[in-house]
Amino acid sequence: MPELPEVETARRRAERALRGKRIAAATLAPDPIVCGGLRPARFAAALRGRLVVAVRRRGKHLWLELDRRPWPLFHFGMTGAFEIDRTGAPRPRFWKVEIATEDGTRLAMTDPRRLGRVRLQGRPEEEHPLASLGYDVLEGLPPARVLAGLLARRTGPVKAVLLDQSLFAGVGNWIADEALYQAAIDPRRPASSVVAPEVARLRARLHAIVRHAVAVGADDGRFPRTWLFHHRWGREAGARTARGERIVHLTIGGRTTAFVPSRQR
């Protein structure tokens, strides 16, 4: 479920497992789609013997900072995840990459749907592909007046603009819907029509949602019941929020969108 909170949670777990350790083996599943042109032999040779200095994240991208480049860079796509094992268990189903350290810790990236990506990053991380990412919603958004200036130049639906990673790195489908619900803004409205007080609300809710989701380890069972999140896909039953508000579904920017017309204007 990789939006920013899930990716940040994966980052913290991976860092706890790998930081300060030396890589004994790095294995790439023999699958050309996941990794582009990256070859298993090159991947293994580049990482073997390297020290893991840190695990870093920007938006939905993750990478291992090693004592020497290149560094492995991960994107989870729709269904990617990390699994960590210290017991010598078999590799998990749908594994694509495994990195083992000298003490027997193994980090696997799994990805059933194979829309995730792994690559080796030879240049400083600012250059590619992270250079095009906008503000990381957890690290901090710019002042509302700056965001208002950005939105003012966009005529597309505000929901679609929230999903634009070159503006809001880390926002995904559920966070965009949740923030618009909590800020009481109709997702179909042109971004340029969102006025200053609304931008301020949107900014505050985005930050609060992401911080809370990260604080509970992206465990959706611990999200507040008042959030749209828990209720938005209850379609057959006639979806309602915890407050009993009717939830409507439509497609915006190619993504299914849930919103509450009685609340979002």
Added chain:
DNA sequence: CTCAGTGTTCAGTG
């Protein structure tokens, strides 16, 4: 059997 899905990229259009 059909279809939706927590994401990105690219081609085509204006």
Added chain:
DNA sequence: TCACTGAACACTGA
């Protein structure tokens, strides 16, 4: 160049 739209990608599970 930029902004926007829609399809493609690939596979699981409801």
